[in-house]
Amino acid sequence: PARSYLNDRVLFRCEASQALPPVVYELLREEHIVASKTLTEVGQPANFSVQVTEESTGRYLRGTYVIPDPNPPVLYEGQKLLLTCKVQHGTYLSYQWNLNRKEVSNRGSKLTIARVTEQDAGDYSCSAKNDLENPRISYSNDIRVVVRGTEDLDELSFVVSREDSGYHADVTCQSSRGSPPVSFRLFLNGTVVASRAATSLSAHFYIPIRTGVNYGELQCRVQNDVQELSSNTVTLEVVPVGGEVRLRVDYLYDASSTVAAVLLQCAVAMGTFPEYAWFRNNTRLGEQGDSEVTANRGRSLLLTPAGAGNSGYYHCQVKDSFDNTSWTASRVTLIQVTGEILLSVRMIAMVLGCFLLLLLLGTTCFVVFRLHSEFL
Missing domain, CATH: 1.20.5 (Single alpha-helices involved in coiled-coils or other helix-helix interfaces)
Structure with missing residues (x-):
């Protein structure tokens, strides 16, 4: 009963039908334990018989806890999260929510986030307070909310390597954001040729190939519980280096019409994975030196600052990067840099x-x- 006379006995009945034994029941009066009991039988209720005294008056505000929806609270960005603050027993209550121990503005018994983001992840808790003159507060335990980022596929790419068994294409499928685990599938001309469940955001697939053969279009797809994304398509074809190698020279001028730098570019008629080498006076240049810098995977050579020290006979050579084939050289070109001022237009x-x-x-x-x- 809500009221009783002194010295009467009041019966409290507690039941947790879904709990597995042993189950510990505690009867609380305004956060103070009045009695406790341990039961070992499934579905057995706990009965507390309490003799009423002057100290028995008060609200029996029992344990506060959070019910998440979905449960467990593991979501992807854009999904809805509903948290409900429940109190086993108590009336005339007000609520407070916290995220990572910091107060959340919502003061109702329900906290709703229509579209969660990764910033909404963390430890949530609630507290319930009654409206007595000397109020009591019951705090829930923390509940961890996990928000996984949606996937965003990078461009599909592949490189070629040679082994004893022949050539292989190493295809990389990679997501720049999101949360594992995810499932990667590799398609060739619309047909699945390989698949892999990954605990990271990337997967590698090895496909045996022969050079000079066009196998068709490659595409990668990544899938998680809520979405599936497709990458760009790439033609699976490895063309060996061949044909004429040409050297182009461009002089770059500053505002005073002085030669500031010289840009050399090496172009080959065909080749999917070319490797470049640069020479000055028949001496091979390093990838980066005091006065020259390569770019575009070695295809371009920039001479800066332009000066007499960079003058000489230049040429480039090209071969397949994945194979120990012979080099093909361009014509030799004389580069003369004197630093003289040229007449502008x-x-x-x-x-x-x-x-x-x-x-x-x-x-x-x-x-x-x-x-x-x-x-x-």
Whole structure:
């Protein structure tokens, strides 16, 4: 009963039908344990008989806990999260929510997040407080909410290696964001050729190939519990290096029309995975030195600062990066850098303008002189 006379006995009945024995029951009055009992039989209720005294008055505000939806609270970005603060017994209650021990503005018994993000992950707890003159507060335990990022596939790519058994394409499927575990599948011309469940955000697939053969279009797909994404398509074909190797030279000027740098670019007629080498006066240059820098996987060579020390005879060589084939060389080109200032277009225009102006003035003076002579 809600009220009772002194010295009467009041019966409290507690039951947790789904709990596995042994089950420990505790009867609490405003967070103070009045009695406890351990039961070993399945579904057996715990009965507490309490004699009423003057100290028995109060609200029997029992344990507070959080019920998550979904349960367990493991979600992907964009899904809905509902947390409910439950109190085993108590009335006239107000609630407070906390995330990672910091107060959340919501003060109701339910906390709803319509579309969760990774920032919503963490430890949630609630507390319930009654409205007595000397209020009591019951705190729940923390419940861990996990939010997994949605997948975002990087561009599919592959490299080629040679082994004793032949050539292999090492295909990389990778997601730049998201949360494992995920499932990767590799498609060739729309048909699954390999699959793998990964505990990381990347997977490698090895496919035996032969050079010079077009096998078709590769595509990677990644899947988790809520989404499936497809990568770009890449043609699975490895063309050996072949044909003419050409060397292009561009002089780069600064504002004063001085040669500031020289850009050399090496181009080969065909080849999927070319490897480049640069030479000055038949001496191979390193990947990075005091005055030269390579870029575009070695295809470009930048000479900076431009100076006499960079002058010389240059050429490039190309071969397959995955095989020990012979090099193919470009023609040899002489690069001369003197640091002299070259005439810019504006300067040439100014000189030409002055020349035309002098020519016009000279012609005018000749005509005036001629007319003056005839008049006399």
